[in-house]
Amino acid sequence: MKRPDMKTQEAPESQSPTEEPRTVLLGTVSYTNEEDYEKFLSTLDLNQAIFVLIAGANYGQSKGLYSLDESELIAKAIKTIKKSSTPVTAEPVATAEPVSKS
Numbered sequence: 683m684k685r686p687d688m689k690t691q692e693a694p695e696s697q698s699p700t701e702e703p704r705t706v707l708l709g710t711v712s713y714t715n716e717e718d719y720e721k722f723l724s725t726l727d728l729n730q731a732i733f734v735l736i737a738g739a740n741y742g743q744s745k746g747l748y749s750l751d752e753s754e755l756i757a758k759a760i761k762t763i764k765k766s767s768t769p770v771t772a773e774p775v776a777t778a779e780p781v782s783k784s
Contacts, residue, residue: 708734708741732767736760
């Protein structure tokens with residue numbers, strides 16, 4: 683199902699005719715079919731979520747969506763996130779210790 687706010691890029695001439703056109707969201711996130719998109723959504727982690735939010739802010743700015751003050755605020759927020767964030771890795775799941783019978 684195609685979303686109305688998505689742009690589909692036509693396949694360049696160098697691609698083979700069997701490749702599907704890519705759908706590009708926010709100017710950076712792309713996929714070739716709905717299954718790939720759903721997989722991306724269902725496995726979205728914190729780092730990817732931050733990337734999507736920053737891409738969304740940059741995309742909005744490139745389209746003239748924000749005022750000068752809003753752009754400044756968003757840019758400062760992005761710089762703060764990039765400066766203070768470190769890649770998040772999955773924490774090991776804590777398991778209950780077996781209860782010993784005495």
